Amino acid sequence: MNTVTKKWLFLKFSSIVLIPLMGWFIFKLASIFDKDYVEVVIFFSTQPSKFLVSLLLVFSFFYSALSISEIFEDYIHDEKIKNVANKLLFIFAITIPLVTILIIFNLSI
Amino acid sequence: MENNNPLSPHIQIYSWHISSLISIVHRITGVINIIAITLICLWIVSLLLGETSYEVIKSFLQSFFGKFFILGLSWSFSFQILSEVRHLIWDLGYGFELKTTKITGIFVIFGSLLFTVLIYLLGKQVI
Numbered sequence: 001m002n003t004v005t006k007k008w009l010f011l012k013f014s015s016i017v018l019i020p021l022m023g024w025f026i027f028k029l030a031s032i033f034d035k036d037y038v039e040v041v042i043f044f045s046t047q048p049s050k051f052l053v054s055l056l057l058v059f060s061f062f063y064s065a066l067s068i069s070e071i072f073e074d075y076i077h078d079e080k081i082k083n084v085a086n087k088l089l090f091i092f093a094i095t096i097p098l099v100t101i102l103i104i105f106n107l108s109i
Numbered sequence: 110m111e112n113n114n115p116l117s118p119h120i121q122i123y124s125w126h127i128s129s130l131i132s133i134v135h136r137i138t139g140v141i142n143i144i145a146i147t148l149i150c151l152w153i154v155s156l157l158l159g160e161t162s163y164e165v166i167k168s169f170l171q172s173f174f175g176k177f178f179i180l181g182l183s184w185s186f187s188f189q190i191l192s193e194v195r196h197l198i199w200d201l202g203y204g205f206e207l208k209t210t211k212i213t214g215i216f217v218i219f220g221s222l223l224f225t226v227l228i229y230l231l232g233k234q235v236i
Contacts, residue, residue, distance in 0.1 A: 026186040030232025037160045064143040100150040
């Protein structure tokens with residue numbers, strides 16, 4: 001299986017996972033966005049939201065990184081610039097969710 | 110020698126179709142969603158920093174612009190979900206007929222607006 005096919009399959013798999021997660025999260029966000037500090041901390045620090053939000057972050061950044069790297073493939077013709085852009089993109093897509101998940105798992109009242 | 114090759118259609122004279130509109134909006138909402146999720150990560154960071162820093166973000170979210178932001182995000186997420194379902198149906202080999210693509214395209218547009226209202230009202234426990 002070549003790299004492009006693998007990339008496409010990863011994109012499809014992550015979109016199947018993301019569809020229900022995004023639906024669940026946006027509904028929850030609409031119900032907690034203006035709530036007090038304690039209520040929001042309880043939401044993020046208890047199960048199942050702790051696990052589901054972590055899953056959402058991992059898959060959404062993974063999906064975005066794959067999609068954006070496809071845009072780089074289409075529009076950046078210089079190989080060196082493309083490599084640097086892809087590396088920066090993957091560092092961003094790993095760091096942000098990782099730090100946020102660590103914070104979620106350390107949240108407590 | 111004169112080049113008689115046809116020119117690509119310029120975006121200003123391009124005839125818009127439902128499918129091209131959905132395709133462009135799908136990309137735009139994808140970018141909006143990842144920016145929004147990054148902002149949500151910052152919101153979670155503010156929780157770790159304590160109640161004082163959380164209050165700054167809360168006061169924004171309780172304002173008119175904050176509510177508009179949440180409504181906009183609900184639409185952007187809803188659009189992306191429905192459009193992605195449409196793509197998955199295409200991947201299975203269905204829905205390529207011109208009439209079907211128009212119907213599913215219209216469903217994505219109006220369905221996302223309906224979902225936005227429902228998500229917001231259900232979230233705020235209005236219904």
